Amino acid sequence: MNVSYQWLSQYVDLQDVDSRTLAELLTRGGVEVDAVESRNAGVSEGVLVGYVKAREKHPNADKLSVCTVDVGAGEDLQIVCGAQNVAAGQKVPVATVGSVLPGDFKIKKAKLRDVESYGMICSAKELGLNEKMLPKEQQEGILVLPADSEIGRTIQDFFGLADEVLELGLTPNRSDCLSMLGVAYEVAALLGRDVQLPEVNGALSALANGDLSAADHVKVNIEASEGCSLYSARIIDGVRIAPSPQWLQNRLLAAGVRPINNVVDVTNFVMLEYGQPLHAFDRLRLSEGIIKVRFAREGESLETLDGQVRTLQSSMLVIADGEQAVALAGVMGGASSEVTAETTRILLESAKFAGAVVRKTSRQLGLRSESSLRFEKEVNVDAVMAALDRAAVLIAELAGGTIAEGIVSASTATTDPLTVGIKLTKINDYLGTSLTGTEVQAIFERLRLGSQWSSADDAFQVTIPKRRGDISRDVDLIEEVARLYGYDNIPTSLVYGDTTVGALSPAQAVRRTVRRTLAGFGLDEVINYSFTHPQKSAVVPGVYGDKPAVKLALPMSEERSVLRQSLIPHLLDVVAHNRNHNQADVAVFEIGHVFVTDEEKLSKLPEQPLHLGLLLTGLMQSAQWLQAGRAVDFFDLKGVLERLLASLGIFDVTYSLHAADGFHPGRTAQLTVERNGQTVVLGVAGQLHPQVQQEQDLADTYVAELDMYVIASLVDTQIAYRALPRFPESKRDLALVVGREVASSTMVDVIRQVGGELLQSVQVFDVYTGEKIDASKKSVAFSLVFRHDDRTLQDEEVQSIIERILQALADTFAAILRS
């Protein structure tokens, strides 16, 4: 809603309140003003209405003309003009020498092809007017003003440019401020002043036509009561369609509504004034004059004012003349009964259509109008008749008609005014204030809410006017009190009650540890979108199998049409993005939800596990002056995972070679642990399949995806202290030659088993393949540490265990001690 300051000041005294102050007042009161714009884009005083007395061809230029212009200054001005449409006898805007146009364009005396020019005849654009709001014929060339425009009048005054427009950013509850009067009530309440309503009744009787009864020319029938609770109509006869007077056009222009003709302009003016949309039918183009408010028949068609033929649905409300639909109720009129230049008799409609019905119709047709916008939010039923009378008077005044006797109306529901009770203590308890009954009463009075205060009951009975449909409960009244009292005046306090202990849940704490640990290892944290392309979702299918993705019903693009099932595809996008910025070394992680379902169409919420994704590619260590760069490999990834999981107390993870689509079959592991006899899968880690790498134009890339909920369930934060050893340890290294296919972890298992309690630790410290041994073999070197808790071990004891270990390794793997 765009509110003209000058227009608003017709209803509330704003003499001591400028537009900026007003904007601040409204914003702080809860009606946010997004912007205050001057209507004057920069037209100075010396731009005047001029009269073109004569136009002659420029002697030296085909496209120019030399005009003699009277601007009421005594002496006529000679002005060279380049516009094709300039003609003698026109009234035009003239920027005289010394005046300024928008863009700080100063008008000087000029010589154009040897002819002197004392000013400039202006187009609408040069005046900074919004051309789109003007009739077509005023958009091209110089702006031709009405013939009756007063010569010498300033253009500022002519277009009412000494005005500011407040752009309201209204919240859905304050649809009462979709009208000048609604804003006036609000401003009056905030300032504690009166509202001056338009005077209608006197004019109404003056313009009445006693010979004509509305009832003879229109009947009203509401057949769909759920769509319309009140329909009223007047007949205005003998109108002459013409452009509206400039003051009315200026009001509409200020509000951003395009002037059309006097009748339509009045309906729009009154809509803006009262918030009540009106519609004017050409009565003589309606064949029967029997208005029926009914739902459309499925498939029924109607040509609307915008020239489009609409196919209607049975949920849409129409106004029919007899059987024929002639308007889409509350949304747009029909072409067949549109007011035209020939119209003489007007049927003026003012009604209350149900918000939900209008909203649905407007949505289904993709057709929104100033009218539908207001009906959707429920118009004020008390303004229906008032707006009808106001518009009838203005039409008769401006279009020269008379008003037929009486209103023809039908209503299906009348509602008593709502009364809401509230106790003073509740107000104060709720706000933390200590207002008195008198103070609250004064606030209700400023808001023009009828209130009765009973000090015995400590309670108010408040009658809510229909224009404030947003007030229906006690808390709504509390908000009104708080608003008017001023949110700034509410004290600050802290919640009473028992102290509560705040904390992260264990799973949340684990998440923080994981993030910090990974950042500490040098991985950067990323956050990627949850929406993805259906094909992207299938890049690394191995993580989630081939379940269907959750699809958006109306995606904004195919690129973002399904929910991700894995974190990996977007991590690959991160690599691509950084590669495009010359950064090939990427080590990143993300913790985020993925979405898993078995259903093609969801009947219940999908599973939404929280995953941890990691990606390493390029150099693990970048080349530096003292060390060469080193490319990432599987063991960098595994090292990160091992250290991460160990820091969470998860030490017993098994990494087993794992075949998964999209992964390198020889360089991918599944991570599992055994708990209570069950194998629990943590996730998968490995190199992308070389084919995927090639398709995605990636270097060797290692990725892992783990389930954070599983990890959280395995976390063991209990630290069991063990006394420091008192006896020395005995250390032995063994290098064993085995077949290349033997997994080192299985050798460790055997060593541990045979080593028993005395074997404190066993670690692989070297793996060798090459010239010195058979090509089908590898040498694996282990470092073994033995210790007894209560005494020093004898060499012979250790030696005997070593021999047993060697024997077992020989038996199991045909391992030979490397000499």
Next chain:
Amino acid sequence: MRERLEALQQAALADLQNVETQQQLNDLRIQYLGKKGELTEVLRGMAQLSAEERPLVGQVTNETRKAIEDVIEQKQALFARLETERRLQSETIDVTLPGRAVRAGALHPLNKIIEEVEDIFIGMGYTVEEGPEVEQDHYNFEMLNLPKDHPARDMQDTFYVTEEILLRTHTSPVQVRTMLAKKGEVPVKIICPGRVYRRDDDDATHSHMFTQIEGLVIDKKVRMSDLKGTLLQFVKQMFGEQTQIRLRPSFFPFTEPSAEVDVTCVMCKGHGCRVCKQTGWLEILGSGMVHPRVLEMAGYDPQEYSGFAFGMGVERIAMLKYGIDDIRHFYTGDLRFLRQFARL
């Protein structure tokens, strides 16, 4: 004999004076003091001396030896010092060269803000609650006083999966789920961080996916002044002790009264600048007293209990705090962006 010794001493000291290398020093030591050295040579003559002269000459001999040895020792010390100096000189490195790289990653700026906010409220006795991102219309709207066809649903244009299942448009459904799980118990003191989704075309200030943190308190006698006090305490901790708040009436379907909350501009400290459009204030929070319908539906009697709720956009706070000009940076994984946040 004595004369010979004195001459020897003088000669030795004169030689030593000119010594420049360790080798020369060693040679002179052998020349004068060695087994076949000149002093030994002189001492051989002792046998011819009388018993009375012997102690005297012996004393002089010792003095001579001592004098030579002292000078040699001094020279030795000097050479050692020079040697050390030479070694240190040769070991000198360019300390301005960069150190051996230790990798350090960066936490995502949005998560840094979330943690900061969480920690402030945890300190005030709140717990952190979470819920599903794909949510039921029921929890996202209906239970929040937004029945189907409510005009206010336009405020949050929604991604639907089916008619009943959608991408949550705010983290408020977590509040609903928490209240229902509490089955009428009080106090409820929670904050709910999480991703939310709205049908917005992505540009510098809009994102179809963004991050919210909401808070909810329900107890007996919770007042709007408590909301103001709580938010004031929060913004002082988040943005600095001098930060003030200003509440403006607003509308949310799930609160009544509702308020937009402005804080003192973090850039200009309230003096007025480009960021705050010269107002000195920045709008960063929405808030209000929990609507009685919402309490009722979640199983709390509004006659007995009241509560407040608030919510903020994490991206907006991060953008203000770090001076980031484009919301899309949060989601592109650009390392040049992310690494700027590799600080605690």
